[in-house]
Amino acid sequence: VLNVCCIAADAHSDELLCTPSGPAVVDFRVWGEDAAVTPVIQSLEGACSVESTNCVEEGCRDYSITLQDGRDIRKELSVLLNDRGFAIMQMKMKNPTLEDIFIDLTSSGRRNETLLESSADHPASQEAGS
Numbered sequence: 001v002l003n004v005c006c007i008a009a010d011a012h013s014d015e016l017l018c019t020p021s022g023p024a025v026v027d028f029r030v031w032g033e034d035a036a037v038t039p040v041i042q043s044l045e046g047a048c049s050v051e052s053t054n055c056v057e058e059g060c061r062d063y064s065i066t067l068q069d070g071r072d073i074r075k076e077l078s079v080l081l082n083d084r085g086f087a088i089m090q091m092k093m094k095n096p097t098l099e100d101i102f103i104d105l106t107s108s109g110r111r112n113e114t115l116l117e118s119s120a121d122h123p124a125s126q127e128a129g130s
Contacts, residue, residue, distance in 0.1 A: 023048060026065045026074060028091035030081060034061050040084055046071035060089055 030037050034052050041050050041063060048066045055062040067073060074091060081088055 023069055024067045024072070025094045026067065026077065026091065027062065027094060028065075028077070029055060029057065029060050029062050029089040030086050031057075031060045031089055032081075032086035036084075037061065037063070037081070037086055040080060040086070041065060041077070044073050044076060044080065046073045046076075057089065 038050060038052060041047060044065075046068050048068055050066075051064045053062045053064075065073070065077075072093065074093065078088055078091070
C-alpha cells in the first residue's frame with residue numbers, strides 16, 4: 001500500500017486483515033428501554049463508546065459498541081443484559097475490512113511499521129518486490 005509515494009504497508013492481504021488496524025465494533029439489538037440498557041452497557045470494561053439508534057422492531061433499539069483493541073465482550077454483554085432482564089435479539093462482531101485498513105493507512109499519513117517489519121521477515125515478499 002502506497003501513501004504519497006511512501007510505503008505504508010508491505011504485506012499480503014491476509015496479513016493485513018490479521019493486523020489490528022483499529023477497534024472492533026459489536027452491533028446488537030436489545031429489547032428494553034434505552035434509559036435502562038445504556039448504563040448497563042457503559043459499565044462493561046472494554047467498551048470505549050456506545051451509540052444507540054431506533055430500529056423497526058417494536059420495543060427494541062440497536063446499539064453499537066466500539067471496543068478497546070483486542071477486546072471481545074460479547075459473552076460478558078450477553079450475560080449482563082440477560083441478568084438484568086433484557087433480551088438480545090441480534091448480535092454480531094464487526095472487524096475492520098481490508099478497505100477500512102487501506103483507508104486507515106492512507107488517510108492518517110502514517111506508515112505501518114509493524115507491517116513493514118513483518119515483510120522483512122519474509123524473504124519471498126522481498127524477492128517478489130525486487
